[in-house]
Amino acid sequence: MTRPIAILIALALLIAAPFAIYPVFLMKILCFALFACAFNLILGYGGLLSFGHAAFFGGAAYVTGHALTVWGLPTELGILAGTVAAGAFGAVVGQLAIRRQGIYFAMITLALAQMAYFFFVSADFTGGENGLQGVPRGYALGLFDLTDNLAMYYFVLIVFLTGFAVIARTVHSPFGQVLRAIRDNEDRAVSLGYDVERAKLLAFTLSATIAGLAGATKTVVFQLASLTDVNWHMSGEVVLMTLLGGVGTLIGPAFGAGVIISLQNLLASGPLSAWVPVVMGAIFVLCVLAFRRGIVGEFAAMMRRSF
């Protein structure tokens, strides 16, 4: 009973939000929330720590930026192009990375993402240090003018909800159960006859695809794709968001993204702006040492204790 009600309240809040809070800020949170949820799909449910997800987020951002600016595609197709490209790249990276486990998996994804970073630094179409600027927002379905921030917000909200629904459906499907089985005991999953490699690859590719969707949408919102999006610091940031919100909880990473983006906004305007990396790193260390369940994880544990 309570679950549908909670979902309805959340939806109502999301629909009303842009009338109370600056829409661009909300859109940024939604894009990063989707990115973090996509990342959590393989860390929280597959137990695979990818340190290269910025490559999918930022790679899709570049492809979409290029598709909208140079090819002049409609907005939806531009986002689709970025998303598909991220998925394809995810399949390649996943194919290589799943050959090793644990710490090696993290190092391999990081190294391959760094390779992608160097590609984007030197490629002609990415605009080098400047990135792709002035990407047109265009029209949704050819009807709604997305230069209007409110229209853009609802467009981003629909993208977020679609991506989130795919993740939720995956997690609650039999395939999601297999993923958790692999996370908890890979050898046992193998002995039960599951094709572990295939499941991992599928999850990784899906995660990369949705991370790409988030990056592509971000490009449309900010009309910008830059090296920041593909840098390894971005990969670290999404790990932090997920960890802070709650690894392996469905909605936790979205909360984590909200907190981190708000904090960055808050610090950036104050006297502490130069200290942002230090503060982020310190939160990271604190989370690992004393707050491993994250916001939503702690909350859920508290609820369990009190009932």
Add this chain to the structure above:
Amino acid sequence: MLAELLGFPPQVLFGQLLLGLINGAFYAVLSLGLAVIFGLLNIVNFAHGALYMLGAFASYFLLVVLGIGYWGALILAPVMVGSAGILIERFLLRRLSGIDHLYGLLLTFGLAIVIEGLFVKLYGASGIPYPTPEALKGGVNLGFMFLPWYRGWVVVAALAVCLFTWWLFERTRIGAYLRAGTENPRLLQAFGVNVPLLTTLAYGYGVALAGFAGVLAAPITQVNPLMGSNLIIVVFAVVVIGGMGSIMGAVVTGIAMGVIEGLTKVFWPEASATVIFAVMAVVLILRPAGLFGRTA
């Protein structure tokens, strides 16, 4: 001569070869430190690049504040960085023993961000020059190339430290304990060896190696808060290629990757930044456990 046959002046070829050898020496020392730490703690030390940077800054502080020059720094800076590492292990990493090793990676990642952020805030992102020691200024003309003394020294010193580490691990009692701790820490503890202390020392030693590399790098790359930031990712790729199973494996892979990178700069400059990652991909396809890896 071969180089002339290929259409490159020998100075270019050997110059890049030397640069590759130097980079390879750094890769070797850094990946060796990672391997030592991995052996006992089972974590990959993401802060390795930041601690390498700390080594360079330590030698800079020693010079500016205490007036201690390069040769003193070569001994003192690794001791300082190693001590910092011992504190990190004792007060932070030890709290994570017994849970998923990925948290160790995440903790050291956070530490790296904090340390680098702090130094960028205090010293800016541009480098501070560090003088080449007087005795190693200038160089010698070998006929086919010009060899600066300092560059030659870096390769020799790095190899000497690698050899020392090999001797320490393979030929001494404490090395035997360390190897036993890698194999089976519980059994070693049951024999009355203080494994937690051994673990702390291993982390301190691995980190001191990074500090040592930082001192060696200071006169070449300048003292820069971000000097270890991208380097560590290349070293990770080197570690994946070689596997963390053996000391000699780490050293050989490190040097070889540096040389391959240097040669790529001659023949295909655009690819030189990514060639090590490409080699990693090929190794993963052909031999997933790494060249010197023991298990898959």
